[in-house]
Amino acid sequence: MTETADKTSDSPSSSSKPAGSGKTSSSNDGPSTALVTEQGQTTIADAVVSKIAGIAAREVSGVHALGGGAARAVGALRDRLPGGGGTSQSQGVSVEVGERQAAVDIQLVAEYGVSIVDLAAGIRRNVISSVERMTGLEVSEVNVAVLDVYLASDDDDQEEEEPRVQ
Numbered sequence: 001m002t003e004t005a006d007k008t009s010d011s012p013s014s015s016s017k018p019a020g021s022g023k024t025s026s027s028n029d030g031p032s033t034a035l036v037t038e039q040g041q042t043t044i045a046d047a048v049v050s051k052i053a054g055i056a057a058r059e060v061s062g063v064h065a066l067g068g069g070a071a072r073a074v075g076a077l078r079d080r081l082p083g084g085g086g087t088s089q090s091q092g093v094s095v096e097v098g099e100r101q102a103a104v105d106i107q108l109v110a111e112y113g114v115s116i117v118d119l120a121a122g123i124r125r126n127v128i129s130s131v132e133r134m135t136g137l138e139v140s141e142v143n144v145a146v147l148d149v150y151l152a153s154d155d156d157d158q159e160e161e162e163p164r165v166q
Contacts, residue, residue, distance in 0.1 A: 035099065036100075046095050047090065049095045049102050049137065050090035050093045050094065051090045052131050053093050053104045053106065053127045053130070054066060054088075054089045054090045054093040056126045057093070057106050057127055061114075062111045062114035062122070063119070064109045064111050065108065066092030066093060066106065067091040067107055068092070068107050092107045092108060093105070093106050098137075101138045102137045103141050103142075103143075104131070104141070105142075105143045105145070106143065107147050108123075108145070109147060110148075111149075112152075120144040124142040124144065127142050128142060
C-alpha cells in the first residue's frame with residue numbers, strides 16, 4: 001500500500017510538501033514553504049502577527065479605534081502615564097499562529113456613516129495582504145467584530161468635562 005502511494009507522489013501534479021501539510025494547491029506552496037526549509041525552520045510569535053494585523057487594520061479608512069471599551073480605557077490610562085509606551089498596536093487584536101497559518105480576530109469601533117460591510121471587507125483585504133507579505137503565513141480567516149460606532153459628539157462631551165477636572 002505504501003508503494004502505490006510513493007508512486008503516485010512522483011506525478012508532476014503532486015508537490016513535495018511535508019506529510020500532513022494540507023492542501024496541495026499552488027496558493028499554499030508560496031507562503032508555507034518559505035518558513036520551513038532544509039536549512040531550518042522560522043517561527044513567528046503571536047505578538048508579531050498581532051502587531052502587523054493591528055497596524056494593517058488601523059490603516060483602513062473608517063476604523064476609529066481597535067478594541068472594546070475596557071481595552072480602550074486601559075490604553076488611554078497607559079497613554080497618560082509617563083513612559084507608558086503609547087497605544088499598543090495589537091490592542092483589540094487576537095491571533096492564533098501555527099506553523100503555516102494564522103487566524104486573526106479584530107474588535108473595533110467604526111466611524112459613523114461608514115458601510116460596515118465594506119469596512120470589514122477592506123480590513124480583511126489589508127490584514128491578509130500585510131500578514132502574508134511580511135510573515136509568509138497563510139491567513140485562514142479574519143473575523144471582524146464591530147463593537148461600537150463613533151460619533152463626533154462623543155468627543156464634544158468629553159471636552160466639556162475636561163476643564164472641570166483641572
